[in-house]
Amino acid sequence: MENLAKDNISKLLVKYSIPAIVAMLVTCLYNTVDRAFIGSMEGVGAYAISGLGVTMPLFTLIGAFGIAVSVGGSTNISIKLGSGEKEEAEKLLGNVFALELIGGFVVMVVGLVFIDDILYLFGASENTIVYAKDYMSVILMGAVINLSGFSLNGAIRADGNPKLSATIMIVCSLLNLVFDPLFIFYFGFGIKGAAIGTVICQFITFLWTTYYFTKGKSNLKLRMKNIRLQKKHVIAILTIAITPFCLEIVTGSIHLVTNKFLQGYGGDLAIGAMTTITSINLMFLMPIYGLSQGMQTLIAYNFGAKEYVRTKKILLQGMFAAFVFLSIGFLLTRFFPNMFVNIFTKDAELEKICLEGMKIYLMTLPLLGVCVLGPIYFQSIGKIKQSIFLTLLRQVILFIPIISIVSKILGMKGVWMSQPMADVLAALIVGAFLIKEIKSSTKNNEIEKEVV
Template sequence: MDIKDVLNSNIFKVWVRFILASVVGVVLNTIYTVVDGIFIGQGVGEVGLAGVNIAWPAVTLIVGIGLMIGIGTSSIMAIYMGKGKNKKAEKTLGTCISLIIIVGVTITILGLIFRGQIIKILGATPDTMQSAIDYYTIIFIIAIPYMFATALNPIVRTDGRPDLSMIMIGVGAVANIILDWLFVMKLGFGVKGAAVATSASIVISMTVSLYHFINGKATIKIKKENLKVDTTIVRRILKIGFVSFAIQISYGIILLTQNKTMFLYGSTIDVAIYTVATYVNCFLVNTCMGIAQGLQPLIGYHYGAKKYKRMNQFIYITICVCILGGVLVYSGIFAYGREIIRIFGVDSKNIEFAYKMILIYCIGSPIIGIIFTMSGYYQAIGKNIYANIISIGRGFVFQFIFTIVLPPFIGTTGVFLSLPLAELITFIILGVIVLIESRKKSITLLKNKSILINVL
C-alpha cells in the first residue's frame, strides 16, 4: 500500500490491512511455538516441557535483540517515509542489516562456548539438563537467522507489505508443524527434533524477507552502499527499540526466577504446568503484541505527517478491539481450559490443579491489549521513558517483586498470581501517564490561545 493511501484512505480499511496481517502473522508464529510444546509434551513428557522452559530465558536474548533492532529500525523508517525521505530510510535499513550480523556472530560464539555454565545458571536439574541443553544448543546455532527473521518482520510491515509479513510467518509455521510431527513423533528425536523444526521454519522466514528487500518489489531496498554502520543511526535504533528488548529480556529473567521458585516450593510438575500456562497465555499476549506492532508503522506515518487526529482514531479503534478480544479469550479458557491442558500431555491427576492455576494466570486478559497498545504508541512517537515504564513495569519490576514476595506465604500459587497483579498495577500507572499527558496538552493549548489573543 502506497504511503499516500495509508495517510488518506478509509481508516478502517487501512487499520484492517495492517493490523490483521500483523495479528495473523503473530498468531501463526504463536501456533508453531505452542505446537512445539504440544509435540514435546506428547512425545517426551513433562520433563521435556520443563527442559525447554529452563532453556527459554537464554533464547529470549536472541529474540530481544532481534526485536530491538527491528522495531527501532521500523519506527525510524516509518517516520522518514511519512516525511517522504526514503533515502534516509534505506540508510537506516542498511545499518540494521550490518548491526544484526555483528551482534549475531558475537552472541552465537559466546553462547555456544559457555552453554554448559549458562544452562546450570538457568536452573537445570539432573532430569532436565539434557533436554535444556539440546534445545539451547540448536537455537543458538541459528542465532543470526533467528535475529534476521525477528527483526525484518516489522520492517516488512513498515515497507507497506503487511501481507508478506504474514506469509513469511505462515510458511514457517506450516513447515514447523510438519517437521515437528516428523522429527518428534515419527523419528523420536525428542526436544532436539523440536528445536531443529523451529530452526528450519526460522531460516525460511529469514530467506523470504531478505529476498523481498534485495530482489523483490520493496519500496525501501537493501543496498551495498548503505551497509556501512552509522553509529548515529545505531544509537537511535537502540534507543527506540530498547523497550522491545527489555520486554523480552525481562520475560527471560522472570522465567528464570519463576522456574527456580517453582523448584524451591514445588516440583518439575509445577514447572511443566507453568509452561502450559505460558503457552496458553501467549496466544493473547502475542496477539496483543502483534496488534501493537501492526499499529506502530501507522502511528509513525501519521506522526511524521502531523496527522494527529487520524492517528488518535487508530488508537481508539485498537483499544476497543483489544478489550473485546481479551474478554472473549478468557471466556474461552474458562469454558475449555481442561481440554486445552490435556492437549499438552499433562497427567490426568494434575488437570484440575493446572486448570485453576491457568485461570489465575490469565485473569488480566481484558487489559493486556491496552497496555501493549499504549506502550507501542509511546515507542512509535519516541516517548521512550513512558514506553519503558509501562513495558518494564509489567514484564519485570512488579512481576519480579510478586514472584519473590508471594510464594513464601502461598506457595507456587504466588508465581501464577504474579502476572495478573503486575498487569493491574501497570494499568493503574498507565492511567496516571495518560492523565499527565492530557494535562500537558491542555496547558499547551491554553498557552497558545493566550498568545493568539495577545497578538490580536
C-alpha cells in the first residue's frame, strides 16, 4: 500500500487523479454528444443549439438538487459505514432515495406547467422556444428517474464500489452515442430525439443502480421501510448538501445572466455560439477538475501529517501539469479553431460568430489551472471560507460586474472579453492568497521544528 506522505508525488498524482479524470471526461462526453448531434441537424442546427443553450440554466438548477443531495447522502453514508453503523447507513440511503424521488416529481410538475415562462425568462425567443421546449419537456419528464438514479450512483461509491459507479457512467455515455443519432436522424425526432436518448440512458442508470442496492452484491440494501423522510437524516443530508447546492445554483445563475447579455447584444445565434464555445472550453477543463480531486486527497493527507513542504510540492506539480495541458488546449484552439467548432455546427453564420468569440473567450485558458486548483487547495487544508470566496471570485464576484460594465461599452465584443478579464484578475488574486498561505505554513513548520 502506498505511503501518501513519503512516496513519489508525481506517481501519486497520476494514480489518484486518473480515475477522476476519466469520470470527468465521460461526463463531458455525455454533454458534448447531445450538442454535437443537435448542432449538425440540417437547416435548423444553429437555432437548435441556441435553444439548447437556453435550457442550460434550468438544466443546471435541476442538477444542483441532484448533486447536492447525492453529495450530502454519500458523505453521511461513508461516515456511518466508517463508524460501523450499517443500519443507520441504510436509513440514510433510503432517505436520499426518497428526497430525490420527491424532488424529481416536484421539478417535473412545476417545470412542465411553467415551461414556457421559464424558458423565456432564461433567454428564449420566438426562434428558439420551440427547440428549447422540445428538448426540455422530455428531460423534465425523466427528472424522477434521473435524480434518483444519479443519487444511487453516488451512493455506490460510498458503498465501496467506485469502479462500478464509473462503469455505469461510461456505459451510459457510450449508449448515448448510439441513441442520439438513432432518435434524431433515423426516427426523425430532431432535438426531442436527443432528449429521448438522454432519458433512456438515465433510465438504464436508474435500473442498474436500483438492482445493485436491491438484488446485487452491495454492502448496503435499499429497503422499502427506509424509503421515507426522517427528520434527523434529512437534516444531516441537507447540512452537507447546502454548499454544493449553492455552488451549482451560482453556476446556473451565471448561465442565466450570460444568456441575457448574449440575447441583448448578439441575438439567438450568440447564445448558440456561447454554448459551442463553453462546450469546447469544458473539453480541456474537465481533466483539470479530475486532477483537482486527486490533489485534494493528497494535500489533505499531507497537511494533516504536517508535511507542509510536500503539500506545496503537490500544489505546484498539479498547477504545472494543468498549465501545460491547458496551454496545449490554447494552442490547438488557436491554430485549429474550425476543427473544434465544426464538431458542433456546420452553419456558416453560427460558425463565424463562434470563431470570433472563441479567439477572445479562450485567450486565458492556460491561467484557469490557478483559478480551479487554488480554491481546492484551501478546501483541502480545511480553510472553507477562503475556498468558497475564491470559488465564487471568478464567475460571480468579478464576472458579473465586468460583463455589466464592459458589454455596455463594447457591445458583443465586451461580452466575449468579460470572461478573460475576470480570469486574469481571479488568477492574480488566487495566486496572492496561495503565496500568503504557503509562506505562513512554511513559517509555522519552521517554528514547530525549532520547538521540537
